[in-house]
Amino acid sequence: MQSQDVAQRHAAASPDGSAGPVVDVEQAEAALVEHYPRLVRLAYLVLPPGLGRGRRVLTAHALVQRALPRGRKQPSPIPAQFCGRDGGPGYGLVRLRVLRTALEAAGPRKGLLPGRSHLPAPLPQVWGLRLFPRSGGADELALEQRLSELSGAARAAYVLRGLEGLTDPDVREVLKAAGVTRPESALAEANSVPEQYTLLASPEFDACSLQARPTDLMRRRQHIKAALAAAAALAVCGALVAMPGGGWGPDGAAAPAYAENPAAEAALDPGRLTRVAPTAWKSSARTDFSVWPARGPLTGDKALLRRALAVWARPGATVRVSATPGTQAGGPPGPPQLLYAGEVDNARVVILHDGLRIVRYAEPTDATEGAALDFARVDGASGAEASALVLGRSDGNVRYLTAPWVKKAAERDLMKPDAAPTGLALTGGVTAPMASPVLRAGGCDSWDVLQLTGTDGTGLATDLGELVPAHLTAGRPGSAGEASGTEGLRAWAPYACSLAAERSAGVRSVNAWAYAQQPLPDASGSGEWVCTRAETWRGDGTAALAQFRTPGGAVGAVVAKGTDVTACGARDPQVLAGVLWKSRSGSWYLLAAGGPDTASVRTTGGVTVSGQGPLLAAPAKQGAQADLKGTLTDGASISGLR
Secondary structure, eight states: HHHHHHHHHHHOTTOOOOBEEEEEEHHHHHHHHHHHHHHHHHHHHSSOOGOOOHHHHHHHHHHTTTOOSSSSEEEOSSGGGGGOOOOOOOHHHHHHHHHHHHHHHHOOOOSOOOGGGGGOOSOOOOOSEEEEEEOOOOOHHHHHHHHSSSEEEEEEHHHHHHHTTTHHHHHHHHHHHHTOOOOHHHHHTTTTTTOOOOGSSSGGSSSSEEEEEEEEEHHHHHHHHHHHHHHHHHHHHHHHHHHSSSOTTTTTTBBOOSSOOOHHHTTGGGGGGGGTTTTTHHOOOOGOOOOOOOOBBTTTOOHHHHHHHHHHHHHHEEOOOOOOOTTTOOOOOOOOOOEEEEETTTTEEEEOSSSSEEEEEEEEETSOOOOOEEEEOOOTOOOGSSEEEEEEEEEEEEEEEEEETEEEEEEETTTOSSOEEEEEEETEEEEEEEEEEGGOOOOOOOOOOEEEEETTTEEEEEEOOSSOOOEEEEOOOTEEEESSSSSHHHGGGGGGGGGGGTTOOOEEEEEEEEEEEEEEETTSEEEEEEEEEEEEESSSSOOEEEEEEEEEEOOOOEEEEEEEEETSSSSBBEEEEEEEOOOOOEEEEEEEEOOEEEEEOOOOOSSSSSEEESEEEEEEEEEEEEEEEEEEETOOOEEOOO
């Protein structure tokens, strides 16, 4: 009864007729504690990315912790219906105070002296560590870039829509209450960013789940007394240091060096980078990244190369680091090979190869703070798997750097096998921009892939959000060929959209195998069974998808999946899968199909039946569950994918 009385007291209307209910400090504190991670994420997203990831984290926590009202009771400036998905009046008040101070920090200074929101927060403070959120994938990086181009009010509008789930009228009211003079303009500006609201819940923007790195341990030990003496001077000069301008230092965004030794110095010396001759690939027995020449207009920019090597060895707190699964993100073991250095869209890009990994360094051309460092494992890559690398992505497009043996490049819609490819201009091995399927928002009505023609023929590769595009093949495992042929294109067309399930998974290649055609029980034609298998660079994490397509169907449907299995692979080119299918007359059937070497199929559970040969069809009830087993022609047993 006591909690009910308190709730009624808190929900009472303000006696002075204000728009929202009265909120006391206990209610506001309870809302702050309950929704603390959500409020910190909101503040982190609204704060300007130019602060750097480490400073944004601490500032976001400080703004939330300072959001409690000073008075004992305070009316909420906004009605309860604008408080969000699961927040009450206390949450609405605290969120508004957080939003207001975050917008003040994102805006310009008013007058000569900085306001409270522009000053470093006294609490929280972290000594001896650099804290920053975990790195996300390519989608999060692209969204971060787009949000950084918006004004603070527009970022707030986007976050209130996506993170808080508010409608545009509610967003307009909250922005007005937060002091935004033109909320309509903020909403219109936010419309320029695609609606990728699910990405706002990514660890990339979680300022509560953090990674920690040490500061400069050697210098901290040697100069602690000098640091104490200089603390007062640093406090005065801190605001000046944080002001924009000044450009890149000798090591760019790299962290301070921990130690010096000859091997480490050699790996960081741009003069000792390996540079392959432009014609070396013609006489080499290898067709891999080791024979790629150094290309790009900035291969002679030693300052840029030095920054790239230094950041690779010691990425600082403002560097966004990403790595494909199973890829080590450590420094170079020795002087790496230079593959490219040049400007791509709005960034200076350097691509390096250390024999096992491809490393891409990118820094903004406008010398703003921050850089990106991406790692991809490529050990054993050869031929088609070493024919292209991603240079950059922007505005829904992707550019590739191609191998020196590539003669022609084209863009092809994998879902339209009979359509002719569109040629892509090659300039110094760099393709013109083409549509990237991983950057497209909305449904899947096309899937654009890269078609490369070289000395060994024509092949296809697709962007899956990583540095190295995945090689596409078609045919029976062990004897599969390039997917660029007529049969390969038709095999892939109905199943191209299933490639979206392999984004950012470290995929090396994907094969499509049409392993069975099954006559349907209602005599309406034959259904097609296809198994697609994604191989990874690290070996584990492979994924096999059994897909089924009815006659006339534009796309196939995934009916079973196996992870870390040998099915549909060169080691074990076998597969067995089933599906409950409804005929035109409304009858339900269990359909199952195995590969060509399947001698018999049997089911147990909700449907019990067996049959000779690789195909099985039996009447079933809607929702029935069955276990599939099969026997191969050599007597071995096989289980169905689930």
